[in-house]
Amino acid sequence: MTTTRSITKGKVAGIISNLVIVEADGPFAQNEICFILAGRTKLMAEVIKTERNKAYTQVFENTRGLCIGSEVEFSGHMLEATLGPGLLSGNYDGLMNNLSTMEGIFIRRGDYTPTLDTAGKWDFTPIVSDGDKVIAGDWIGEVTENSISHKIMVPFVLEGDLVVKKIVVSGSYTINDVVAVLTDQSGYEIPVTMTQKWPVKKSLTLYKEKPRPFTMMETGVRTMDILNPMLLGGTGFIPGPFGSGKTVLQQSISRQAEADIVIIAACGERANEVVDLFTEFPELDDPWTGRKLMERTIIIANTSNMPVAAREASMYSAMTLAEYYRSMGLKILLLADSTSRWAQALREMSNRLEELPGPDAFPMDLPSSISNFYSRAGYVYLNNGHTGSITFIGTVSPAGGNLKEPVTESTKKVARCFYALSQQRADSKRYPAIDPIDSYSKYLEYPEFQKTLATLISPDWVEKVDKLKNMLIRGKEAWEQINILGDDGVSVDFHITFWQSEVIDAILLQQDAFDEIDARTPLLRQKYMTDSVMDLLDFPFHFESFDEVQPFFKKIIGKYKQMNYSEFESKAFKDFEDEILSISEGSKMKS
Amino acid sequence: MRMKIFQKIYTKLERITKATCVVRAENVGYEELATVDGRAAQVVKILGDEVTLQVFKGTEGIPTNAEVIFTGKPPTLKVGEDLAGRFFNAYGQPIDGGPELEGEEREIGGPSVNPVKRKQPSELIATGIAGIDLNNTLVTGQKIPFFADPDQPYNQVMAMVALSAKADKIILGGMGLLNDDFLFFRNVFENAGAIHRIISFVNTTEDPPVERLLIPDMVLTAAEFFAVDKHEKVLVLLTDMTLYADALSIVSNRMDQIPSKDSMPGSLYSDLARLYEKAVQFEDGGSITIVAVTTLSGGDITHAIPDNTGYITEGQLFLRRNTDIGKVIIDPFRSLSRLKNLVIGKKTRADHPQVMNAAIRLYADSVNARTKQENGFDLTSYDQRTLDFAKDYAEKLLAIDVNISTEKMLDIAWDLFASYFSIEEVAVKKEFSDLYWPSV
């Protein structure tokens, strides 16, 4: 899109909810942003369909009171995010308006606030020198943003080889001060500030290479880390019926995961859940650095009561921020709750445009929208040899909890980890309700990751995980047999097999997200507990009759739970461990 | 919105469908109110000079030369202290024979609260009902529906909750309310001496269903007045949201929109969320809490209405008849208060979370035991004990007629644990069993 075009204007010719048809007096582009004048208020809108001089626009606001003939001004650009230092710890809406600087209790229509603070000064240190050759995305300087080294980069939109004509000396500058002047091949001079813009729907691909992910991202959530690990630069999704624990799980991950920056997109979900983050993150510590969690977090809040079109944009805004920080060589964790609400926003617009609907009235191109989005995540080698990653985990809220629906099915094709939350587990309060048998992490099959695990945890770890999964499956089968044939209709071994899987479930998989100690289990402790449980279960148990099995294992589970609630390697922890040993010794003695 | 100096009258309808009519007119605002042949209508679509109006009462008998008058403004409510104690219809007009409202005129369905201006809810609402206070504790600023079959006493339970909730104002939104139920609410509130704190907006089964669509916005506009302007604690009761959603589907069908699941409009989630998200806690103490009713058909919660509701609200309270004790209980499995974690063990006794979870886990075991029993298998001693426990638990704690303090609920739970199980079987944190396990 050229920026030299003279400004196109238009007039409102039709209004159907937030779909507004504009008759334009000049050229305009698909996805161009325009502003509709409703009285004195400017309403932001995006062109989503073009028919000769008619622009079909989705308005990011309520259109109440709008009249035919209202004036429209086209902006000449697509929906853009403003990037630069000062994003961290921010709270934005889906269009990157700063929520914290808005006045009043209510979000007034057309109240657009700048993303970044333009007055504050940053201590800038140059990385390049005059005369250096650079290309788009190269680091030319840095500032410290909440202890993170925020790289100032050659604007992403610039093309070809550039030369640093002049770079400022170290000092304190605002984001709009010119910190460098570049020249392009034709000698044209380009002033560079600490801020730049990028169209959010376009992926930012200024890196050399995107290998398959191969390093673990520790989450402290045992059932994930042990059974189905997530990787730096990996993708995963969490489908589950309402109330099954998607948000709680994502919040645990956002607090505990090994990441430099966490971006949380609250997309069409509850405002109170965002308030939880606002309230708790400034208080809670980042377990990796000891600093406050809020310092590494950006929240994009387009809650369910905010305009639907802005909800669609919110996911793209969040991804663009992630790509921006990844270009600085950082590890980004991007969480979106819920991608189904985003898909529904697409559906609402598509229906209003009277497009031919696909399954469940979702737009036909839903699968490609989803796959394009997920493919923006990943681990990358930057042009300067540094690495960066975006790990993306989205929740999916399937209608009626039924996974045979378009959003789940399309996501399953692109996301490599599948954390299926089960209603049954949630009902029996077995949290996190991730079904250990249906869920998967495709990364476990990657040889390069298996190698990582062998060095990171132990050489036989992958086998152990396999064994755990098998024990869980066999436990489930045994349970089914017991239910069909009755307690005494099966051999005692069935009971033992079932209860072994119950121990694994209760001790390794179930985890109380609200208990200070149990909520997060570091990898070392996970390994310790896994080994402990597996050693115990390896013992060839012998019981005279099935009714001895349950009390024995219940006792074991009870003690192990206490261990989970105790400080690692504390006296209490060790005492419970000793008790477990003596209980199991006791049972050995009997046999 | 601009006011019109001259009210232009149009007398030529281009098209008339069951619920809408089209008139050629200029200078009309989107969502503006109008009257068509004296009936209230609202602008739902404008294409060029063709304005589509949705007629709330339906279009039966409307002639092609009917008078169309535009009011120049969207639906509004006059808000003020004089709302208290009054009864209104869906348009905010008094139906109690009292005086007209005098307050400030506000557009209904106003903007949403900036999330950074909200406060995390933290004030417990005690109802005395153990199925709620013990297992699904409510908090001010929360939004939560009862999921109930149409024959269950949901309105009675809701009235009980409302009266014990210590709210400054209770605002009732009745949608498709049976006249008998409307009178029930009025009597209960009157008998409790609470009528001066109650405001009601009512659409009964005798009124046109599409008018219901205005009720929640009227209720919430009044609620925002008291919560924001007057810093009061407001409790909003919405019954029955299923009938509200039905009205949404009637409208969208008549507008030829592509239906999604269960012939509900594709925007159902956003439509409902817009209302429920008005629940809020403010810094200064003002709050809006929404307790709603979503009736189910045949207990099916996968239907689009309860399903979307569940995805929006902060939990749900599931009413179910327990055949063991022959009473309605708050089902501990499907019921959930998402905000309970903000208060339990903090505003209540520290053992609350653990006791709650342990009891529900044991209750779940009783369901397995019951399946075994029904399949004709022998029960272990543990199975039998879970069954006995379950019956006692339902009777003493889950039944909706239990009315005690939370502390007492916890004590009862410990007693039940000790009468049927060993400490290991109950498996709660040792610090709590040390403190509360009843000594024999």
Ligand SMILES: Nc1ncnc2c1ncn2[C@@H]1O[C@H](COP(=O)(O)OP(=O)(O)OP(=O)(O)O)[C@@H](O)[C@H]1O
């Ligand atoms: N790990 C956990 N530990 C303890 N309780 C949990 C855990 N996970 C979920 N819960 C309980 O389940 C409730 C619902 O969880 P959550 O809000 O995450 O569900 P959800 O899947 O996001 O639902 P929705 O789709 O409606 O947003 C929580 O309020 C909490 O009570």
Ligand SMILES: [Mg+2]
């Ligand atoms: Mg959620």
